[in-house]
Amino acid sequence: MSTPAILVTLAVIVLAALLALLMIPVLVWLERRVCGLIQDRLGPNRTNVFGFRLGGVVQSFADVLKLVFKEEYYPGHISRGRWLFIIAPMITFASALLAFMVIPFADDVVVYGEKLRIQALPIDYGILWYLAIGSVGIMGMILGGWLSHNKYSLLGALRGASQLVSYELALGLGVVSMILTYGTIDFNAMVHWQSDMVLGFLPAWGALVQPLAAVIVIVALFVETNRAPFSVAEGESEIVAGYFTEYSAMKFAMYFMGEYIAMNTASAVIITMFFGGYQLPWISTETLREHFGAIAWVLIVVLPVAVALFIRWMKRNNTVRPTVATDGGRNFETKILSRVLIAMTVVIELILLILSFLPADSVGTSFAVTLLQIAVFVAKLMVFNIFFIVVRWTLPRFRYDQVQTLGWRYLLPLSLLNIFVTAIIVVGVAS
Amino acid sequence: MNRPKIKTVPRYNKETKERLYLPAIFAGLKITAKHLFTNLSDINAVETLEYPEEQPTDITPRYRGLHRLTKREDGSVRCVACFMCATNCPAQCIHIVATERNDGIDEKMPAVFTIDTLECVFCGYCVEACPCDAIRMDTGIFSVTGKRREDFLLDRDRLLSHHNAFGEDTSDA
């Protein structure tokens, strides 16, 4: 491999790690703020570093610090097999992290004649890898719940395991119909397939081509991530905290972070399989590369407007009510942040201006296209993460038997039916 | 046939639209999203108390705040150390040691009267149990803070130093 290729690979790995790990505090913050705003509250917004509170994100970093430095506590009855007790959350965390590593963030780039995948693990197993590694993650949950020697933990682990095992069927069969449609298991090839159009004007996104499979897979992924409305494994009202009742400090944080990474991965899988991945709608990678000059000009026009709107919103909302005596430096923060934003915008505008005059097949253009696609991917990822959060704070929890009924009696037959119909259509179109 | 008595609750809304769940889920999502975006567009309209800066204004005379011991007209403690409050306390957080009065009144008085606010559940049963109106919870103090555990033990002098926060102190009469 040439040096630039190695650099690109390293950059992609770092990006994947950042998207997975740095997303956790952001997601925790989003969860708390969005939940608060939905319930007409504010959520955490006080913690600050030198007056910078960034809407409260600093709170999650403080929480991470707290969890890292907390005392390691073991319940007295866990004397034998303590190392297994410690390993269990690591299994969950590692498998959640590994599952994220096959998501493509952008289309392949060609660096000095070498085709590089923009995904942390350059393998083409795609969705099969996700399913396989996702099933390893269950083991961490079961072991953790079992080794706690606690009735609540055991019940939580049992519930979670049986729930995940039964929804893996629906998930697998729903994915099979998508594999039939796309003719591949590789995520990148799936995204390529989705850059076409259906009916002449709609983007051929999986959700529009296969709406039933989309619903089935999204519901099954909600179960896979163990989130509300399917969070029976940790139902606070019945079984304390489920399988991580006895866990504290960093061991608890491992489960917690694993859960949020799993949610992040689930959103990434959903957008990659059903919502066009890193593609902008109607614009495929080739179109982007050919007409990057025009698109750069569109960005040059749109970006300042968006930034100006954001700054206006921040000026109005990064304040406290006039009845409050002090604003705790919020005005100062707003001022600094808007200046930083304006400076960044200017720099990006200049870069875009230079890029717009580059020829269409230059290295700079292809890198700019890659960066643009990564930005689109991250934007879609955030939208779906917020969707996950909003769903959690909207729907009440299903009862356990309702969860099983939904999985076995509705989703499983529906996904089988979907496979039959898809197979008939695919074979019919092919012949 | 010996069936157990099971009451069957009839299920309503059996039509397909209800059983599909999805329309109802989207209706629910619409409501929460509406709240989210309205609050995002104007955060200061959210009805939240910015607590340390803004203090609550809706504390009424019936609010059960921190306890206080009332006094007689002559300034001596009204409590006769009858142990009614300590007996009635569900959290068992009142600790009394009785002693003789030596100022001519034939009654007892508390030498020690301690309330452990870390255990107190603020139920107000002590106030209701008191036969001579000696303990009250009308101070309006809602925030009990301290840096050490001992700060939360309210002793007799501290309880006597609290005042009625609402209007004139009628306990002296």
Added chain:
Amino acid sequence: MLETLFALLSFFLLAGSVTILLARDPALYTTGFLAVMLAVAGLFGLLDQSFLFLAQVMVGVGAVVVLTTIVILTINLKEKELPKEPTRGPWLVLGALVIAPFGWMLYRGLVAATPDHFPVLKEGFGTVQAMGSVLFRDWVLPFEILSLLLLAAMLGAIIIGKKEQSYDLES
């Protein structure tokens, strides 16, 4: 790189196998089983059998190990319910003495029957596509028989695992 990976995987494999062989604690041998299955999957990966790797992780770990663990933790043996195994030590020694020569013979036979290096592979060995085309061209009958076997196993498991009905539902 590959050698280190191989050493690591074989360590996990042997540690897991020995744990299963010796452990009394249910949690220990379950974890040993998990280690064995994952290590075998990793060895499949080292042999360039990428689809076997995925199938082993998905079926071996995702189904077999999870099912085994669920059953073990449902039964949830107490310490006193574990079988006393007074003859375990002698039997282990005796069994090892008997089995070791056979194992050695098997190993020598296997090594003698094969070349001592891996041949260079064609493009696409062990991938999903190659596997699928071979499976559905040359091995359709075994595949279908396997699906019948799985169906039979499922029915058998349901019938075996069913509780005997000691009471009549109607009365």
Added chain:
Amino acid sequence: MTLSPENFFALGVLMLCLGALGVVARRNLFVLYLSIEVMLNGVNLILATFARVRPDMGGSVIALLMIGVIAAEAALFLAMIVQLYRRRRSVDSDAYDRLAQRNWS
């Protein structure tokens, strides 16, 4: 050292031997089951190595079918263990010796 088939064969044979030893020496039904699983996986490893040595995808397919067989075996064996445990409340294999003729002991 480069990887050669011998390494994999050695591992597979070792797994086979350890599994057989477990079947011989242990009396816990779960350990018996897990030992059998270990043996099956050892055989599967040897099969996959053969497929890689030949190189012939047919061997990989047999190994894939083996994985299916292992799954079927697991389902049956676990169902049997659960049923046996329900009858006698024991996972000791010596509790189920009604068919054995112990004349020699």
